[in-house]
Amino acid sequence: MTGEVWTQLSSAITGLMLAWVMFQQYFPSQFRGYLEKYSQKLIGLVDPYIHITFHEFTSERLKRSEAFSAIQNYLSSNSTKNAKNLKAEVARKGQSVVLVMDDYEEVTDVFNGVKVWWSSSFKATPQQSLSYYPVFEERRFFTLKFHRSHREIITEKYVEHVLKEGKEIAVRNRQRKLYTNNPSDNWSGWKSTKWSHVVFEHPATFDSLGMETKKKEEIKKDLIKFSKGKNYYAKIGKAWKRGYLLYGPPGTGKSTMIAAMANFLDYDVYDIELTTVKDNSDLRKLLIETTGKSIIVIEDIDCSLDLTGQRKKREKDENGDETDEEKDPISKKKKEAKEEGKRTSKVTLSGLLNFIDGIWSACGGERIIVFTTNYVDRLDPALIRRGRMDKHIEMSYCCFEAFKVLAKNYLELESHELFGKIEELMGQTEISPTDVAENLMPKSDEEDVETCLKC
Numbered sequence: 001m002t003g004e005v006w007t008q009l010s011s012a013i014t015g016l017m018l019a020w021v022m023f024q025q026y027f028p029s030q031f032r033g034y035l036e037k038y039s040q041k042l043i044g045l046v047d048p049y050i051h052i053t054f055h056e057f058t059s060e061r062l063k064r065s066e067a068f069s070a071i072q073n074y075l076s077s078n079s080t081k082n083a084k085n086l087k088a089e090v091a092r093k094g095q096s097v098v099l100v101m102d103d104y105e106e107v108t109d110v111f112n113g114v115k116v117w118w119s120s121s122f123k124a125t126p127q128q129s130l131s132y133y134p135v136f137e138e139r140r141f142f143t144l145k146f147h148r149s150h151r152e153i154i155t156e157k158y159v160e161h162v163l164k165e166g167k168e169i170a171v172r173n174r175q176r177k178l179y180t181n182n183p184s185d186n187w188s189g190w191k192s193t194k195w196s197h198v199v200f201e202h203p204a205t206f207d208s209l210g211m212e213t214k215k216k217e218e219i220k221k222d223l224i225k226f227s228k229g230k231n232y233y234a235k236i237g238k239a240w241k242r243g244y245l246l247y248g249p250p251g252t253g254k255s256t257m258i259a260a261m262a263n264f265l266d267y268d269v270y271d272i273e274l275t276t277v278k279d280n281s282d283l284r285k286l287l288i289e290t291t292g293k294s295i296i297v298i299e300d301i302d303c304s305l306d307l308t309g310q311r312k313k314r315e316k317d318e319n320g321d322e323t324d325e326e327k328d329p330i331s332k333k334k335k336e337a338k339e340e341g342k343r344t345s346k347v348t349l350s351g352l353l354n355f356i357d358g359i360w361s362a363c364g365g366e367r368i369i370v371f372t373t374n375y376v377d378r379l380d381p382a383l384i385r386r387g388r389m390d391k392h393i394e395m396s397y398c399c400f401e402a403f404k405v406l407a408k409n410y411l412e413l414e415s416h417e418l419f420g421k422i423e424e425l426m427g428q429t430e431i432s433p434t435d436v437a438e439n440l441m442p443k444s445d446e447e448d449v450e451t452c453l454k455c
């Protein structure tokens with residue numbers, strides 16, 4: 001194009017923009033409304049296509065739209081063949097790459113001989129913020145375009161077909177995730193999210209967990225009953241959720257148990273760091289953004305906040321001696337690390353109780369809430385009463401039965417002449433499964449089974 005044409009084009013655009021600004025300024029809004037309405041009608045006469053948009057976030061702006069996710073899945077698997085710009089995402093267990101439509105890309109689909117067009121885009125809307133620089137929030141959406149003569153089949157059958165298939169694809173490709181909450185202070189801004197995640201890949205299972213078989217079976221049964229209890233919970237009018245309190249000394253397998261539970265039920269894990277949550281309202285927002293089929297975990301609940309009611313902060317016992325916590329270096333470190341966070345967080349006991357069983361706790365489907373602590377007697381009874389924490393599980397020092405599980409896992413040993421002696425010693429001492437596991441792990445190629453057991 002020659003320079004002259006460019007100049008003409010740019011002056012035409014400038015003229016149009018000027019006209020638009022004057023139109024906005026000088027025409028009364030009512031008149032503008034009429035004009036816009038009739039211009040839409042006019043466009044409708046010329047343009048025979050209908051457009052439907054599906055936004056990523058629902059009108060309440062709190063929850064990600066299920067329809068949006070379903071469409072995204074559907075388009076990834078059905079329509080990427082004819083898209084030119086694709087984004088690559090790694091699928092389940094890193095085995096293959098999934099191609100997703102890129103922004104502003106358009107693809108076509110055919111349903112019962114009817115052709116439709118899908119496009120994806122986003123709009124950046126300014127947000128209220130105290131920051132000097134403008135803060136934008138990105139709102140994504142898909143647009144479905146079709147000829148108005150196919151209105152019925154598309155709105156009544158095609159959309160339903162897309163949503164159904166998209167949900168089925170999600171179940172097939174489900175890659176479990178481990179989430180952690182971003183500090184509330186970082187929630188506003190470009191592409192901000194409340195949760196960050198990685199793929200959940202912890203290998204722990206109930207089989208590898210050193211614990212009495214009876215206890216393990218009981219927990220497994222409880223979990224199965226819960227996960228199949230949709231109708232039961234609906235019948236009794238209770239939100240479909242269950243609370244577990246895991247308590248015991250450090251290194252007895254509480255965190256390992258959570259991973260085993262998640263693997264057993266095929267659930268996601270949301271690990272909440274309470275000290276970075278600003279207040280109760282932010283805690284609720286986090287809850288709303290969790291999905292069903294998940295385990296929400298708050299580790300070391302006794303250290304996280306001042307949730308210990310009247311009996312808090314026993315720095316020294318009555319005789320002036322050190323408390324159990326001060327004697328144990330791990331607990332002491334944990335407490336110190338969380339002290340700092342506590343000063344900035346205003347989450348209260350009542351906020352946490354509401355989080356567990358307030359009205360909001362019922363949204364989003366089946367969920368398990370797990371608290372862990374080294375000191376169960378420090379917690380406020382209201383927090384751990386049955387109904388909130390339905391099942392209390394004590395994770396204790398290693399018993400002989402647990403030792404046998406660990407010996408089988410680590411050394412592939414079912415029995416050994418030293419087992420008798422070990423059983424006797426275990427009755428006399430308190431040793432955590434972590435310490436047992438550490439001793440059972442050969443440190444070099446020369447170290448054999450016998451050496452490990454003698455340790």
Ligand SMILES: Nc1ncnc2c1ncn2[C@@H]1O[C@H](COP(=O)(O)OP(=O)(O)OP(=O)(O)O)[C@@H](O)[C@H]1O
Nearest residue numbers: 208209210249250251252253254255256433434437
């Ligand atoms: N019961 C157990 N069965 C198998 N392995 C265990 C068990 N307990 C501990 N371990 C091993 O010890 C390590 C530490 O255990 P874990 O982190 O689960 O302890 P914890 O009870 O959560 O401790 P803390 O109270 O300090 O958080 C794990 O990596 C795991 O391999």
Ligand SMILES: [Mg+2]
Nearest residue numbers: 254255299372
């Ligand atoms: Mg732990």
